[in-house]
Amino acid sequence: MYINSIKSLFHERLISHYPVQEINSFFHLLTENYLNKSRLELALEPDLKLDQKDADLFLDALSRLEEEYPIQYIMGHTEFMGRRFKVNKNVLIPRPETEELILWVLNSNSERTELDILDIGTGSGCISISLSKQLSDARVDAMDISEEALRIAAENAKENKAGVNFIQSDILTLKSLSRSYDIIVSNPPYVRKSEKSEMKNNVLKYEPDLALFVEDEDPLIFYRKIGELAFIALNKSGYLFFEINQFLAEDLVKLIKAIGFDSVELKKDIFGSDRMIRALKK
Ligand SMILES: C[S@@+](CC[C@H](N)C(=O)[O-])C[C@H]1O[C@@H](n2cnc3c(N)ncnc32)[C@H](O)[C@@H]1O
Incomplete structure (x- = not known):
């Protein structure tokens, strides 16, 4: 042919x-x-x-x-921050907006060395592996509830020669984080089930529900839990970074401030939507 x-x-x-x-x-x-x-x-x-x-x-x-099966799942890989990442139906396909979050983490910490970093909800490992590659003297942990996702993340770490410690854990039931960190970063599930009708088939039908959706009754459940654990586990001058749902940005700023963080800042993505938050623990 x-x-x-x-x-x-x-x-x-x-x-x-x-x-x-x-x-x-x-x-x-x-x-x-x-x-x-x-x-x-x-x-x-x-x-x-x-x-x-x-x-x-x-x-x-x-x-x-x-x-309408995603092209990245068909090929079995995608590109993120200039590196190749394996993907399959058990992991969210890394998005360009998340690359922007990583650039913000890097720019916020350009003067600091030997950082202790935790990525919560690592999925394909795109955040933790990219940070580990860019910050060669950092110590990076990455957590996910999904064993299948962690398997792919570990393969991606190996392929990209990144030293990341993967931890299987349910963040929502954790009482505390096991060590202290300078940076905690997370792109948790944040799409309300009521937003499903606005989503494209390729996402809705094939990307993992576990990575995407939260209940409408408590859409900030992950942010509250991670914020509370991070406020205790972060070192002095440590940063918490989140990717966020643009429709919940103002509520989220209030929540993070109420937990006790200082200088809580929103940042827009290239499409002009509120997409990230950075909060400082003084
Ligand atoms: C939006 S995806 C983010 C994946 C990846 N970090 C990225 O940015 O492309 C959210 C991730 O959180 C994980 N997750 C969902 N519920 C969790 C829980 N209770 N504890 C830990 N991880 C969870 C999912 O398995 C998924 O990998």
């Missing part, structure tokens, strides 16, 4: 699901992934003929894209 016929088939069968640009982007990600060919290399070989095995890979991916 010729590569150009496959490309036409992608457009024909996916046009009712995705914009043209996104279909092109899927196609090029897959050609890089399956054939190790860049967009430019492919343009120079319009008559490239695929053997049956490679053609089947594309056709299988096409069927899954028709079901």
